[in-house]
Every structure is written in C-alpha cells, then in structure tokens.
Amino acid sequence: xxxxxxxxxxxxxxxxxxxxxxxxxxxxxxxxxxxxxxxxxxxxxxxxxxxxxxxxxxxxxxxxxxxxxxxxxxxxxxxxxxxxxxxxxxxxxxxxxxxxxxxxxxxxxxxxxxxxxxxxxxxxxxxxxxxxxxxxxxxxxxxxxxxxxxxxxxxxxxxxxxxxxxxxxxxxxxxxxxxxxxxxx
Numbered sequence: 001x002x003x004x005x006x007x008x009x010x011x012x013x014x015x016x017x018x019x020x021x022x023x024x025x026x027x028x029x030x031x032x033x034x035x036x037x038x039x040x041x042x043x044x045x046x047x048x049x050x051x052x053x054x055x056x057x058x059x060x061x062x063x064x065x066x067x068x069x070x071x072x073x074x075x076x077x078x079x080x081x082x083x084x085x086x087x088x089x090x091x092x093x094x095x096x097x098x099x100x101x102x103x104x105x106x107x108x109x110x111x112x113x114x115x116x117x118x119x120x121x122x123x124x125x126x127x128x129x130x131x132x133x134x135x136x137x138x139x140x141x142x143x144x145x146x147x148x149x150x151x152x153x154x155x156x157x158x159x160x161x162x163x164x165x166x167x168x169x170x171x172x173x174x175x176x177x178x179x180x181x182x183x184x185x
Contacts, residue, residue: 001093001094001096001097001098001123001128001131002123002128002132003032003035004132005093005097005128005131005132005135006031006032006034006035006090006093007028007031007032007150008132008135008136008138008139008150009031009086009089009090009093009135010027010028010029010030010031010032010086010089011024011027011028011031011139011142011150012135012138012139012142013027013031013086013089014026014027014028014082014086015142015146015148017082020074021148021152021153022072022073022153023073023074023079024148024152024153025152025153025154026069026072026073026079026083027082027083027086028150029065029069030065030066030069030082030083030084030086030087030090031086031087031089031090032090033056033065033087034056034057034061034062034065034087034090034091034094035052035056035090036055036056037051037052037053037054037055037056037057038052040052053094053098053102053103053104053105053114054105054108055108057090057091057094057104057105057106057108058091058104058105058106058107058108058109059106059107060108060109060110061087062084062087062088062091063084065083065087066080066081066083066084066087067080069083070083091104091106093131095115095117095120096117096119096120096121096127097120097121097123097125097127097128097131098120098123099120099121099122099123100116100117100118100119100120100121100122101116102116102120103115103116104116140166143162143163143166144163144166144167144170147163147167148163149162149163
C-alpha cells in the first residue's frame with residue numbers, strides 16, 4: 001500500500017485516543033516506518049525486490065519499533081500496545097494492498113516463510129485508492145473537528161493556518177455551519 005495511506009492510518013487511529021501531539025506523531029511512525037526496507041531501491045532495484053517486505057515487515061521489527069517509541073511516550077504499556085497494533089496494521093495493509101505475489105515475511109529472521117494471499121489487490125488499484133481516499137476524508141474531518149492535521153508537530157504554524165482556512169471554507173460553503181464558531185465545528 002502507498003506510504004501516504006500508512007501515514008494517514010497511523011495519525012487517524014491515533015486521534016481515536018486522547019493522545020498528545022508527540023504520541024500522535026509516534027503513531028504515524030509506528031504505522032509507516034516498516035517501509036524503511038524499501039530504501040533498498042536507492043541501492044538497486046534488485047535490493048529493493050529482495051529486501052522490501054522482508055527486513056522491516058515482520059513481528060520482530062514491530063516489537064522493536066513499539067518498544068523504542070513507547071520509551072519516549074507517556075503511559076508506556078498502553079503506548080506500546082497501540083504502536084504494536086499500528087505496526088501490524090501496516091503489515092495487514094501491505095498484505096492486502098501490495099499485489100497478489102508479494103508476501104510478508106512475518107517471522108523473519110527466524111523463518112524465511114512468506115505469507116501471501118490470492119485476495120490481495122494490485123498496488124495501483126481502485127481498492128488502494130479508495131482506502132487512501134477514505135483516510136484523507138477522515139484527516140479532513142479531524143482537522144475540522146479537532147483543529148489539527150498530521151503536520152501538527154513538524155509545522156505547527158502551517159497546521160494552524162490550514163485548519164483556519166479549512167474551517168473558514170466549511171463555514172462559507174455550508175449553510176449548516178454558517179455562524180458557528182470554531183469550537184462548535
């Protein structure tokens with residue numbers, strides 16, 4: 001699945017809980033960092049095809065990432081469980097959305113076995129675009145309702161300006177929102 005979908009999935013699910021901006025940023029990392037093994041593409045396409053979905057798309061990597069991120073988070077046990085779940089969400093999304101021939105080496109490095117499904121859809125498919133579209137709409141909904149976007153920690157001023165513009169756009173274009181202040185959106 002596309003990296004943008006992984007980023008949005010982590011941030012949207014992080015917003016389902018009462019988390020501070022740092023923990024929401026950790027949710028983004030937990031849901032997307034497994035694609036580090038795709039950097040083999042910088043070396044060569046052969047390295048990409050050989051190591052992507054192997055080195056970082058496995059249980060051990062999910063546990064290590066969850067442990068590292070929870071070390072920098074409040075409520076460490078709950079954070080660990082959330083980050084571990086988000087790592088597994090990444091694996092599930094790639095299991096279904098990276099193509100029918102591309103597997104996940106879930107127990108690597110202990111076992112080289114690849115888990116595949118014939119139900120997986122192609123990487124550039126309407127299903128992946130639909131998932132990304134739904135996540136994007138969810139991001140916009142959160143921005144309007146909760147006043148934040150996925151860039152809240154790296155560009156807070158831009159985040160505030162975009163949320164302000166988005167809320168003004170919604171108020172101006174929707175009769176249901178005319179006259180409502182930002183806290184009631």
